[in-house]
Amino acid sequence: MSEIKKVVLAYSGGLDTSIIAKWLQDEYQCEVVTFTADIGQGEEVEPARAKAQAMGIKEIFIEDLREEFARDFVFPMFRANAIYEGEYLLGTSIARPLIAKRLVEIAKDVQADAISHGATGKGNDQVRFELGAYALMPDVQVIAPWREWDLNSREKLMAYAEQHNIAIENKKGKKSPYSMDANLLHISYEGGVLEDPWAEPEESMWRWSVAPENAPSEPTYIELTYEKGDIVALNGQAMSPATIMAELNKIGGANGIGRDDLVENRFVGMKSRGCYETPAGTIMLKAHRAIESITLDREAAHLKDELMPRYAKLVYNGFWFSPEREMLQAAIDHSQKVVNGVVRLKLYKGNVIVVGRKSESDSLFDESIATFEDDKGAYNQKDAEGFIKLNALRLRIAARKRQAK
Template sequence: MSEIRKVVLAYSGGLDTSIILKWLEDTYHCEVVTFTADIGQGEEVEPARAKAQAMGVKEIYIEDLREEFARDYVFPMFRANAIYEGEYRLGTSIARPLIAKRLVEIANETGADAISHGATGKGNDQVRFELGAYALKPDVKVIAPWREWDLLSREKLMAYAEEHGIPVDFKKGKKSPYSMDANLMHISYEGGILEDPWAEPEEEMWRWTVAPEAAPDQPTLLELTYEKGDIVAIDGNPMTPAQVMELLNKVGGENGIGRDDLVENRYVGMKSRGCYETPAGAIMLRAHRAMESLTLDREVAHLKDELMPKYAEIIYNGYWWSPERQMMQKMIDASQENVNGKVRVKLYKGNVIIAGRQSDSDSLFDESIATFEDDAGAYDQKDAEGFIKLNALRLRIAARKRG
């Protein structure tokens, strides 16, 4: 502990990280640098500055990382159509490598000896933060208080806060019974009644989306413009990646898009039930596949689909900075060179409906060949007979052997 003189703490300004701040000072007798990131969680981050100052912190980092998060993490992930275990759109997972990167960078800038986070010893986030940190700074010291202290109940945390004069903001109002995490990609809910997989979520839990049955009776139409696999405009209006996500979250939420209730396999070995709201992600995933359906070669598309579960697992498990993810990303990005055009989506009562897709320069769809009408010789149907017989050869041989 004597080797730890300065620690960079991922600090939200909430109860847990405020307690961690004081605990680090008391346990390690060190100076604490706080880092608070705005990655689109929808809450003001500046109050964290006042809280950190009130606790005597001298070096305070408050950063708006929304554009970097959307551009360099979310958009590359969606070029791969990544989804974990067929359901989870990786909203929490994809935010962790960026936070890990900034923790390491700030540690280098300030000469800190260690970094610290508030992830518990039961979850995936501890793995994601620390794998990212070690990949970028191999000798970094990581302090994870939840794995060291004995403040393992809400009562003990409250008693520690009272003893050390740490403000407890949620006394001012009703506290949510759920553990929540939000960013531009999603908001997640765990704990409370959700610990029973049979219990249906309460309607008042959801914050970003209306219930599909309560959504407007008229659909919302959007036209998404793609360049190299990324949305660059909506309804003809150029937008940055973060602006795209903010708009899609708003419009998608109004139409009941993006609710998920699932049981997932955590990397640490247990199953966990969680609920998620991912309006922009639901729209982006559906629309991107529609754009690729016109512009990707069949075998390229199928190869991407074979690799996607592995790519998603890499992100879920915290290996964003690994050589295998970087290798796969280069291949995925290369596949997007001709994913250009427009997709029209219809949002209606929880559904993302593809209402049209076009690509003037890169479409591989040839109407003269695909038509059921007279194709004027573009495709000789007689060729199909030999194709079928060649592909049936092994099946016919096996059938004859069976008698």
Template sequence: MSDIKKVVLAYSGGLDTSVIAKWLQQTYGCEVVTFTADIGQGEEVEPARAKAEAMGIKEIYIEDLREEFVRDYVFPMFRANTIYEGEYLLGTSIARPLIAKRLVEIAEATGADAVSHGATGKGNDQVRFELGAYALTPGIKVIAPWREWDLNSRERLMAFAEEHDIPVDFKKAGKKSPYSMDANLLHISYEGGILEDPWAEAEEDMWRWTVSPEAAPNEAEYIDLTYVQGDIVAINGQSMSPAEVLAELNRLGGKHGVGRLDIVENRYVGMKSRGCYETPGGTIMLRAHRAIESITLDRESAHLKDSLMPKYAELIYNGYWWSPERLAMQKLIDATQECVNGDVRVKLYKGNVIVVGRRSGDSLFDASIATFDDDAGAYDQKDAEGFIKLNALRLRIAARAGRKMK
């Protein structure tokens, strides 16, 4: 890649990406453009500007993408009730396509030849960043320093930073963090350290967003969520933007110990990885969305969505957000949400999200049919006899033919 003249780097301002910025300048003799995204990680992003300037970087992009992140990525994903391997709410996975999109857009705007990221060669993020970049800009070049350099330990990174006067908070960086963490408005993740032993319980002081269920309030809290076409638009009657909705649900869920998760997942690159996650707002959203769908979606539409969801989740986890199959599935999912309107009431109590009510002007629930009281002829129970016999026909034929069903 000797023809690389300018690179756009996904830059957090931390040790790894600060070293990468200098390494790119030295290794490729190229100009570096930094891009720092605020997607709700809860830390100041503006200091990244001063660090980039100290390394002689002239073009610096710092962008608040919180609303776009929730509106165009998180909300569409939750319309599908998406979970990976039965548990993971895909907090890290869903942020990567947005970052990849802005990387290649900035590359085009600045005339850059390549993009670069700080993902390691062992993880999923390298796949997600690069699949997204190639899908949106087929001819883009990607530089992944962790697959090229020999700075494969924290000590070597620190030595490189000190040798090249890279502006790192050494007092803070000198103390090795026990975990590898990633945060955005949907979740915060923890890997490494004690968590590499799947038998070891996570330390209580690791968790940052949620109190433990034991320490949560002894009194339950009720909240009402208003849905329009599958998305929450108000909490307790107060209209909110997508990012405001998620931030408020994070606050409420965290207060009541909602959203902690400890799993061993299968990475796309082939290994198993143990991770802990805090997704308080997302946990509430998933439970409530299923509740509003339960009264507004036709049975077969709901079951079709459920059958597609594992594949949809797998596509997001593996980095195929921009693939034609994910886009096609999204159109089907969104088409089912036209009538997913109304309100859901949930009770938050010591780590639990309990649905206690749902209502909708588009409800398919008919109390006159479902009632155990006299339905005044709305449903003829005698009709069930023929229905059962027709559905039993294949079972009876098999039994008569001597097929054992044990």
């Protein structure tokens, strides 16, 4: 510990990291530098400055990373249609590499001896933070208090906070709040009644969306314009990536879109139940697949679908900066050169319904061939006979062998 003179802490201002800031000062007798990232969590990040100052912290970094997060992390991931275990849209997973990137950059700038984070020793985030940090700064020293201290429950943390006069929001008597994580892509909930996978979430828990049954009785129609696989406009109005996501969160949440309750397999080996609100991401995934459906070649689209689970697993497990993720990204981005056009969606009581898609320059949909009416010779239906017989050849040979026995 004596070798650690300065530590950069990923600091949210919440329960865990507020306690960690004080704990680092006391246990390591070191200077603490805090870094707070605004990645669209929907809450003011500036109060983190006052909390840090109250603990005597001199170097405080508070940065607006919303555009970088959306442009360089979320949008590339959605070009891949990434979804983990068929349900999870990777909202927490994709935020960690950006935070790790800025952590090590700040550590270099202030000549810190180590970095620190508030991820527990049971979770995925410790892996994501540290894999990201090591990929960018291979000799960095990491302090993970949850793997060192004995404050191993929310109740002990609350008691520690009370003992050291650390202010904690959402405190309800002695009851601990949910463990929540929010950014432009989602908000997650863990702990409390959610630790019983049979228990239905409390309606009061949800923050971004109305219950689908309470959503408006009239549908909301929107149009999303795509260029090279990325959304560039909403209802014809050009917007930045972060602005588009913020708007889709509002529109989707108002229509009851984006709630999910799932049990996932953590990288460390355990199963974990969590609830998520991902209004923008739910809309983006549906819309992106719709525009790909008319612009991507069949085999290119099918290959993307085969690669996607591997890509999603890399993101979930913290390998954003790995060569294999970058290799997959290069292939995915190449496929997106033709993913241009407009998708029209109907949002209704928790549902995202595709009602139209068009691409003036890159559509592969040929109405003259696909029509059920007279195609005027655009497609020779007699060609299908040889096609079918060639594909049936191995099946017919096997059937003959069986019949001969």
